Every structure is written in C-alpha cells, then in structure tokens.
Amino acid sequence: MGRGKMPQGAINIISFAIGYIFFNSMLFMMIYTKKTDKYRSAIYVSTAVFFVISFISHMFEARGSMSFTDDVLLGCQIPFCHIVTTMALVPFALTKTIIFPGSLLEGFAAIGSMIVIWLLASVTIGRGWCSWGCFFGGLDEGFSKILKKPVIKEINPKWKYLPFAVLLLVVVSSAYFLQPMYCSWLCPFKAVTEYEPLTSTTAIIKTIIFLSIFISLVIVLPLLTKKRTQCALFCPFGAMQSATNYISPFEIKINTEKCIGCKICIKNCPTLSISEDNLKSGKAGITCVKCGRCVDLCPKGAAAYQIKGVTGDHGDACRTLALYAFFMFMAIFLGGDFINGIQRLLTFITTGSFI
C-alpha cells in the first residue's frame, strides 16, 4: 500500500495510517460478519473517488491541466490504462508495436508493468478485476447505490452482450487504424482523468461524446437502475476479462438444492450476470464480477464463493481463500491510489491546494 516505501512527513504518515486501518478493518468485517459486498464496496467506491482526486492532482502537478500537451503526446508520456490492452493485443501480435503513446517501462502507469498486472489479474482473480481491481468501476457502483430502490426496474438481459459487440468493434477498428479507438472516441473516464486539448472541432466532438457517455452510463443509468451500467453494458475490457473467468480458480456457484427460486440474486446482480438459466445450471454467468452481492443476499445461502474442482462441505475455506486473493489484489493495486487521494485531500484541507 505504501508502494514499497515508508511514508515520510506528517500528512503522508496520517494518510498511510488511514488507508491501512480502513482496508484492514474492512477485511476484518468481511471475515467477522461473513458479508462481502458491503465492505468490498466501501473500499471500491472510495478508492475510485480517491483515484480521481489523485490522478487529476498528478495531472495538474505535472502539466498544469487535465488536457495533455503536444510535448506529452509526442514524448509518449500518456499513462497506460488497462482498457487499452483490449485494443493493443492484435496490433502487438502482428507488428510487435503498442498502439499507444505511453512509456514502455518508465514513469507513471508504464505499459510493461500494466500488462504484467493485467496478466496477473487474469490468471488469479479473472473478471474479479471488475469488482476488486478496476480503479474506474467504483464510480458507477457508487452512483448505483445512492437510491434505495431502482426507478427503472427491468433491463432486458440481452443488453449484457453489448460490451462484447463494443469489444469486437474497438478491436477491429483499432487494428485497422492502428489507434486505440475506444480511448480516442468512447472512453467515458476521459471526463475524470485526462483528455485531448479542445483546439479542434474533432476534439470538441470527442469531448461531447466522452461527457455524454460518462453522464449517461456512469451517473444517470446507475442511479436509475441500481446496476453498474458502464461495466455491465459497455466496457470492452470487462467483456474481454470475462474469458479469464475460465482461468481463475474462484467462481460463484449456486446450490440448486438449496435455491428456492426467489430471484433476489437475479434482481440485485449489478452486472446482470445471473439469469434463471444460471439458477438451473448452478453457476453465475460468464460476466460475473465476483462482487459477492448474491452471496450476501441469498436467504438460503445457496449462492457461495467456490473453488473450481472442490466438492463437499468446504464453503468457509473456499470463501476465505477467495477473499484473501481478491482483497490482496485490491489492497496492493488500489491501496496506493487510496492513500494518495487521502494525502491530496489532507493537503487541500491544510494548504488550500491539492498539489
């Protein structure tokens, strides 16, 4: 969580202590109360908020603005985001080049390190990334938790296949144009990270698209549906990561003998990953993000974290191992952003500036 360094200075020490105590107390509560989602979500949502504070502060510190300059672009210093991986793989396989203006090994969010972390996530937690590792996902999750009841109660479950279409579109178009098309045209998180300077009509159109998608999929629809609509209905990385659920040892199983068909899990799954067919087959769908909400809400304890291959009465051991894996990934990967966000906030409180 301290990124391998002991914190120096009062604000840094306090920030580290807050982060350390908060993360560990949430893990303690997960184990003590046997409830997962509530405490995971507390870390996940707050980390997303602190990530945004931390990232924007970094941008202002380094460049004086959230928009990147031509020096940054030509110097290939744009931080690499995991979503680019979806578009970079095919061109890399065929040209051995990465179609992104970032640094391979040096600096903040270098391409090499981010790819290694993505591979690590893929073989360990699978699409659990989308509930335990992604620094953006907490934003729509946060908005989805504001209202007590959904205004829009029904979403056609077929919409959950839309991210696969977006994935196909961005993979093909990025390979054709040798440009990360999702980043250039569709990424809603440009609104809270960095963007092209508004010096041309194209850049203005792009910004309108980013903002529109951010407002609709990250704020409004999560509020109205209580679903993580950006993650469930749009994100191409999530779609790609669904395939890694086959590699990860952890999954959500539904005990068909215990299940009474109340459909609470179907109604409450934030990514539309459980259907009646899943209840019959005894397994959450491929898009499951392993957040644990269905496990917490199931009145009969039919939904549970499971380790593939394990049979018999090992529920607690399976859950504990899954929690340790997910939590460790979250604490190591997101802990630094959480602490840096707190540090920026404390700096703002004490000096009036985030920098």
Add this chain to the structure above:
Amino acid sequence: MTKIKTVLGFIWAVAVVILIPAGFMSSESLAKKMVHASGMKISPMYTGGEVAKTIENKDYTTIIHKPVFACLIGESQKGFVQVVWRAKGALPAMIEEKIDIDGDEKPDFTLKFDTAAKTASFDPQNGVATKIIKIYNLKAGAAVRVGLKKQSGI
C-alpha cells in the same frame, strides 16, 4: 477422483494467494523481461518513427524522422514523415527545410513553418508529399507531420 480434484483445487487457490503479492513485487522486473524478450516497441504512429537525420542550425536543431507507412500487415500506401524543430533559444520567424525522403540527395519537398502563425505548408518537388497532417506545438519548438504517398525507393 473428486478428492483429487478437491486437493488440486485448493492447491491452485493457495498458489494464487501466493502468486498475487509475488507478482506485484516482481512486476517491474517481469515487465522489463517481457518488453526485452518480446521486442515490444511503441508504434511509430506515436513516436514518429526512427530518426533519419539531425541537422544542427544556429538557433534550432532539425530532426527528420524516417517515413512511416505503418499498417497491420505489410506497409500502407499512405504514410507520413515527421519533422521536429527543437529551439535552442527561440525559433526563427520562418523555417524552410528541404526534405529528402528517399535518400537520393534530391529534396522531395520543401517544408515551410511560420513560427508566429504556427502554420505549415510545403512546396512539392514531386508527388510524394500529399498534405500537412498535423502541427505539434512544443514547449521548445514545433513538429509537423507531412502526409506521404508510397512510391518506389521510399
């Protein structure tokens, strides 16, 4: 068989719990090994391609990159050449640069850059250069990408 599967499942899960901190701790060295072993590079679409020539002038340095005809497979028929001017103090009001793309010692076009207006134009000597694609305003200098049409010898 189910017992074996259960034991293997637990071994796999424990291995994952160990792999996560180990993977993060060694992520930088693994990244270095991965980049070197795979020959990974940033696409010339972003770097501008390899530097072909550097010319030292009194007030600025001209960096001419090799033409880029990047394509997913093979080479594209359309490409660009990137020319960068790095100012030592301030760039002169007008810069004129004769650009030889194919290395035949004859300029293929003359590139002109108006520093104050931040506009660029070119006088074609043949049909290689097609248009000004983009002008980059740098802190200490400027850069221009000129569109190219693939011809023999380039």
